[in-house]
Amino acid sequence: MEIFILAFFALGYLVLAGADIGVGMVLPYLGRSAGERREVIAAIAPFFLGNEVWLVSTAGVLAGLFPRLEGELLSGDPVLVVALVLSWVVRDMGLWLRGRLTRAGWQGLWDGAVVAGSWGLALSWGVLLSDVLLGIHGPIAVLPALVVAALFGTHGLAFATLRLRGELRRRAAVLSGGSGEARTYALTAAALVVIGVLAGLRLPLVAGPTASLLTPVVLAVMPFLVASQAWVWWTFRHRVSGPSYL
Structure with a gap:
């Protein structure tokens, strides 16, 4: 059951947050x-904070249910962890400040932060997954990381196709050809799930001593997380028609 809980949150993060990371990359x-960039950002504006909850939940599950694995992942490559967190902060800084500090020339800075942070996140996850899946370390790990990053970008394009209109939708539909948008998104989501599952199978998933106490608590909270996520998606199910608060 503990393994199912970890997989639920980790795979949920890859699919959901992978979309907004990918949109930032492209x-x-x-x-x-x-104006167009602000409309593109509006496609992920209702979702990106909720998607980050899945990462926080994954970290909490690791610390509470798999403390040994959490220690190995975080202490095994501190540079990678710092790069991941820094990219996360830079990306979110760009998203929050682009609509608030709007002096001449600053808009490009914030948009650049969104793009750089998104690429940093994608490459950081790519390096981590390469390490877990292939055991590749050092500079050569960038090669499989680029493949994973390309998948994030593809997933972002598929998501943008579902959310945008007009010319922006046409650009995003470069992969689906203007049709089969949902199918393309399902395929990229499935690819991320497969990578996540394969990585999970390589991990030493041994639950810690507090698992019996924490597992019922996590199981009780999970339906509320799923319900809130479903409510957000239903509320903002329509295509973007203009800029958002970001």
């Missing part, structure tokens, strides 16, 4: 002007 391609 922001310069989708948005050719400041």
Whole structure:
């Protein structure tokens, strides 16, 4: 049961947050002007904070149910952990400040932070997954990490196709050809799930001594997380028609 809980949160993060990370990666391609970029950002605006909850939940499950594994992942490569967290902070800083500090020339800085942070997140996860799946370390790990990052970008394009309109939707539909948008998103999501499952099978998933106490608590909270996520998706199910608060 503990393994199911970890898989639920980790795979949920890859699929859900993978979409907003991917949109941030391809922001310069989708948005050719400041107005277009703001509309592209609006596609992920209702979701990105909720998606990050899945990462926080995954970290909590690791610390509470798999403390040994959590220690190995975090202490095994501190540089990678710092890079991941720094990318997360930079990406979110760009998202929050782009609509608030709007002096001349600053817009490009914040958009650049969104793109750089998104690429940093994708590559960091790629390096981590490469390490777990293939046992590759050092600079050569960048090669499989680029493949994973490309999958994140593809997933972001698929998500943007479902959310955007007009010319922006046409640019995002470069993979689906203007049709089969949901199928393309399902395929990229499935690819992320497969990578996550394969990585999980390589991990020493041995529950800690507090698992019997914490597992019922986590199971009780999970339906509320799923319900809140479903409510957000239903509320913002329509395509973007203009800029958001970001």
